[in-house]
Amino acid sequence: MPKFDGSMLRSVAVACLMGGLATVSVAPHAALAQPTPLVRGLPDFTDLVDQVGPSVVNIRTVEKASSRANANGMDEEMLEFFRRFGVPIPNAPRQQRPQRPQQEEEAQPRGVGSGFILTSDGFVMTNAHVVEGADEVIVTLTDKREFKARIVGADKRTDVAVVKIEASGLPAVKVGDVSRLRVGEWVMAIGSPFGLENTVTAGIVSAKQRDTGDYLPFIQTDVAINPGNSGGPLINMRGEVVGINSQIYSRSGGFMGISFAIPMDEAIRVSEQLRASGRVTRGRIGVQIGQVTKDVAESIGLGKAQGALVTGVEAGSPADKAGVEAGDIITRFDGKPIEKVADLPRLVGNTKPGNRSSVTVFRRGASRDLAITIAEIEPDKPATKVAEREEKPKASAAAQQIGLSVTELTDAQKKELKLKGGVVVATATDAAARAGLREGDIILSVANTEVAGVKEFESVLSKADKSKSINVLYRRGEWAQYLSLIHISEPTRLLSI
Helix, strand or coil: CCCCCHHHHHHHHHHHHCCCCCCCCCCCCHHHCCCCCCCCCCCCCHHHHHHHHHHEEEEEEEEEEECCCCCCCCCHHHHHHHHHCCCCCCCCCCCCCCCCCCCCEEEEEEEEEEEEECCCCCEEEECHHHHCCCCEEEEECCCCCEEEEEEEEEECCCCEEEEECCCCCCCCCEECCHHHCCCCCEEEEEECHHHCCCEEEEEEEEEEEEECCCCCEEEEECCCCCCCCCCCEEEECCCEEEEEEEEEEECCCCCCCCEEEEEHHHHHHHHHHHHHHCCCCCEECCEEEEECCHHHHHHHCCCCCCCEEEEEECCCCHHHHHCCCCCCEEEEECCEECCCCCHHHHHHHCCCCCCEEEEEEEECCEEEEEEEECEECCCCCCCCCCCCCCCCCCCCHHHHHCCEEEEECCHHHHHHHCCCCCEEEEEECHHHHHHCCCCCCEEEEECCEECCCHHHHHHHHHHCCCCCEEEEEEEECCEEEEEEEECCCCCCEEEEC
């Protein structure tokens, strides 16, 4: 017990008489010291805006369309937004526009997005869905200079694209280290939501490594992101770009507090290939894989649920030649552990074709290492454009909820592909796109039921249990495989923004 001398007691008495306005601290006795709470003020983003703002660009895309199309290219909700807030409508049509023949084509605005300057000599990074289908890309800098951009390359699987403008001495962004990003850290976005250029929003990192796709573990934030923010940068408090704003989770079509950004390390890896060759080369080993459940792991002696269960091996593929068998569980690839099934496609996809790698498989109670030579995954084939005036098929209510519209297989296609039935994917968005379906895929069965045509497809889908995932057997090229598709009863979806 510490001893107080007379002077200390007098000081305490004076403090008490003053109503406790004075505080006595006895420094020599550390046992009496109370911990000081850590108080932090809210961040000030003004310097970051000044630093990074000039590197963010507005991207407008244009496509040739029939004069019968909507002249401003926007839906009524967006038009109402501009009218309500008194914002000039971009590319609004003149009232006295002369009539033109229906066959004549004219440039029509297609969409508005964002991007950022990657290098001072004019390479700009954005989302692939921002420039997809565009006949012309226009990049506007913060100093109001406009440039027609050339699309260097776009990768649908990661939603990353690179365009080039003819300019020099541009303010390029600094790329940050995503591995240093922490959950709870403040981040900022700059973009053009609804076409409103140089809009700044801020929030925190909500989660990392969020699985919503085959090749990307997204950064989740609560930064306000809306249509038009696509392709814009996600910036940390050091003024470094750590991600590309790409998608939002929404039940209304607008921002609901959950946004997703492509990690910058993944985006840079893709952009380097796009700049070098205009396309991305990925590895493949030729296996169909599924999840390892806890029950399976315990029953075979694996211990915990990890790895990727091999459900099928393509004949003549690298896996087949290496000795991988159906029923194997791949637990490691090139020495890296496979914690969950989504890890394997990412690791294999990021491996250069031709490389000799190793896979560790768990088979009949023991692990063994196999040498495997990586092959190249089949590149995406460009979608065949339909006639300008041909209407896209309308999807049923059940199909719309998962982002699908399908068409019938023609007799010629059935004969060529040696199929008795199935439907062709005309468009795949939202849940269907996240599951891996793409335009041109052929769906053979849904929920273990073969579909002969569109009518059967819609019937099976409408009767499917809305509380469970649906297995879909589809064919792409010469390879058929299964995927799980989540059937959502409410219009909750991931939206490319």
